[in-house]
Amino acid sequence: MDTKQKILSTASKLFYEQGYNSTGINQVIKEAAVAKASFYQHFPSKEDLLLAYLVTTQENTDKEMRAQIAKCKTPREQVLALFDFLSKLARQTSFKGCNFLNIAAELPNDQGKVRSIIRKQKNGIRNLFAEILKPAGKEDLADEIYLLFDAALVSGKVYADVWPVKTARKIVEKLI
Amino acid sequence: MDTKQKILSTASKLFYEQGYNSTGINQVIKEAAVAKASFYQHFPSKEDLLLAYLVTTQENTDKEMRAQIAKCKTPREQVLALFDFLSKLARQTSFKGCNFLNIAAELPNDQGKVRSIIRKQKNGIRNLFAEILKPAGKEDLADEIYLLFDAALVSGKVYADVWPVKTARKIVEKLI
Numbered sequence: 001m002d003t004k005q006k007i008l009s010t011a012s013k014l015f016y017e018q019g020y021n022s023t024g025i026n027q028v029i030k031e032a033a034v035a036k037a038s039f040y041q042h043f044p045s046k047e048d049l050l051l052a053y054l055v056t057t058q059e060n061t062d063k064e065m066r067a068q069i070a071k072c073k074t075p076r077e078q079v080l081a082l083f084d085f086l087s088k089l090a091r092q093t094s095f096k097g098c099n100f101l102n103i104a105a106e107l108p109n110d111q112g113k114v115r116s117i118i119r120k121q122k123n124g125i126r127n128l129f130a131e132i133l134k135p136a137g138k139e140d141l142a143d144e145i146y147l148l149f150d151a152a153l154v155s156g157k158v159y160a161d162v163w164p165v166k167t168a169r170k171i172v173e174k175l176i
Numbered sequence: 177m178d179t180k181q182k183i184l185s186t187a188s189k190l191f192y193e194q195g196y197n198s199t200g201i202n203q204v205i206k207e208a209a210v211a212k213a214s215f216y217q218h219f220p221s222k223e224d225l226l227l228a229y230l231v232t233t234q235e236n237t238d239k240e241m242r243a244q245i246a247k248c249k250t251p252r253e254q255v256l257a258l259f260d261f262l263s264k265l266a267r268q269t270s271f272k273g274c275n276f277l278n279i280a281a282e283l284p285n286d287q288g289k290v291r292s293i294i295r296k297q298k299n300g301i302r303n304l305f306a307e308i309l310k311p312a313g314k315e316d317l318a319d320e321i322y323l324l325f326d327a328a329l330v331s332g333k334v335y336a337d338v339w340p341v342k343t344a345r346k347i348v349e350k351l352i
Contacts, residue, residue, distance in 0.1 A: 019284050021197035096284045104334050105281030108195050108272045115334075122334055143343045151327030158280050158291075158298055167319045171347065 004042045007032045012053050016099055020050060020106050050103070051113055057099045058121040065128060075136040076176050079129065079145060083152065083169040090156040090165050097157030098150065125149060133176070141175055148172055180218045183208045188229050192275055196226060196282050226279070227289055233275045234297040241304060251312040252352050255305065255321060259328065259345040266332040266341050273333030274326065301325060309352070317351055324348055 001009070010032035014023040025046055029039050043049040068085045072078045089095055096102065100118045107114055129149075130142035148168040155164035177185070186208035190199040201222055205215050219225040244261045248254045265271055272278065276294045283290055305325075306318035324344040331340035 017284065019197070019282060021195070021282065097281065101330055101334065102281040102284065105273065105278040106195060106197065108193065108278065118334060122331070143339075144347050147327040147331055147340060147343055147347070148323070150331055151323040154277055154330050155298070155323055155326055158277065158294060163319075164323060167323055171320050171323070171351070174351070175347070 003034050003038050007034055007039055007042060007049070008052055008056060011049050012057065015050070015053055016096055016102070017094070020103055025049075047114070051117065054100065054103065054114065054117045054121070058117065058124065061099075061121070062124060062128075065125075069128075069132065075132050075134075075138065078132045079172060079176060080169065082149065083165060083172060086149070086152055086156070087162055087165045087169075090152070090162045095157065095160070098153040101150065101154060122146070122150070136176075138176060144175060145172055179210050179214050183210055183215055183218060183225070184228055184232060187225050188233065191226070191229055192272055192278070193270070196279055201225075223290070227293065230276065230279065230290065230293045230297070234293065234300065237275075237297070238300060238304075241301075245304075245308065251308050251310075251314065254308045255348060255352060256345065258325065259341060259348060262325065262328055262332070263338055263341045263345075266328070266338045271333065271336070274329040277326065277330060298322070298326070312352075314352060320351060321348055 007028060011023070011028045014028060014031065025039070028049070029036055032039075043052065065082060065085070068081045069078045072081045100121050103114065104110075104118050126142055126146045129145045130139040133139045133142055133145075148171055152165040152168035156162065158164075183204060187199070187204045190204060190207065201215070204225070205212055208215075219228065241258060241261070244257045245254045248257045276297050279290065280286075280294050302318055302322045305321045306315040309315045309318055309321075324347055328341040328344035332338065334340075
C-alpha cells in the first residue's frame with residue numbers, strides 16, 4: 001500500500017469507528033505510521049482527508065452494491081438483495097450506521113463540498129434503485145425504497161440490532 | 177428563567193445547531209451569561225449537560241407530538257398529522273434533523289447512559305404509534321411507521337428539503 005492509501009485507509013477506519021470530530025490528525029499519522037511531512041503533502045488539511053474518505057467510500061459502496069445486484073435476476077430480487085446485504089452489515093459488531101449520514105450529523109452546518117458529496121452519494125442510491133426498478137416499470141418507487149434503506153441504516157445503528165432492517169425489508173416487499 | 181434552565185436552553189440550541197462535539201463548555205457559559213462556578217454547580221460535567229439536554233428534548237418532543245394528535249380523530253388522521261408536523265419542521269431553515277440521531281452519530285461508541293436515553297426516546301415514538309394504531313387493530317404497523325418517521329427526519333436533513341417527508345407520508349398512506 002502506498003503512503004496516501006495507508007493514510008486514507010487508517011483515517012477511514014477511525015472516522016467511521018470514533019467519528020470525524022473525535023479523530024485528530026496526529027492519531028491518523030501515528031496509526032498509519034507515516035511521517036508528518038508526507039501526510040501534509042498528500043492531505044494539506046483535515047477537510048481534504050475527509051473529502052477523500054467520502055469519495056472513496058462512495059466508490060467502494062457503489063461497487064459492493066452493484067456486486068450484490070449482479071447475483072440476482074428480477075428487479076424485486078435485486079432490491080431485496082440490497083436489504084439482505086444491509087442485514088449482514090447490521091449484524092457486525094463494527095457496524096456504526098451510514099458513513100455519510102454520520103458525517104452529516106457531525107457537521108450540521110456544512111453547506112459546502114462535504115454536504116454536496118453526501119447528497120451525491122444519496123442520489124447515487126436513489127438512481128441505483130430507479131435503474132433496478134425501471135425494467136419492471138416501477139421506477140417511481142425508487143425514492144420510497146431509498147428512504148427505507150436509509151431508515152434501516154440509521155435505526156439499525158441506534159438499536160445495534162437487525163430488526164430495523166427486517167422491518168424495512170417487510171415494507172419493501174409490500175411496495176414492490 | 178433560572179440559571180439551570182438558562183444554561184440548558186443555551187446548550188440545547190448550541191448542541192442542535194452546531195453539534196455536541198463542536199460546542200465547548202466555555203461557549204455555553206458565555207452565551208448563557210452565567211458564572212462558571214454556578215455552571216459547574218448545576219452540571220459537573222459536559223456529559224451531565226448532554227443527558228439533561230436529551231431528557232428535556234425527549235419530554236418536549238413527546239408533548240408536542242401528543243398535542244398534534246389531540247387535534248385529530250381517527251388513527252389514520254393522527255398518524256398523518258405527525259408527518260405533517262414533521263413537514264413543518266423540515267421547512268424551517270433551522271432544521272438540522274433529529275436531535276437524538278445526531279448525538280448517536282456524534283458519539284458512535286457510546287454504549288452507556290446516552291445511548292440508553294436515545295433508545296428510550298425512539299421506543300417512545302414506536303409506542304406512541306402503537307397506541308394510536310391500536311383502536312384500528314393495526315398496532316403491528318407501528319415499527320414500520322416509526323422507521324419511516326426517522327427516515328424522513330434523516331433524509332429531510334441531508335437534502336434540506338421537504339420531499340423526503342412527503343415520500344415517507346406517501347408510503348404511510350399506502351400502509352394504513
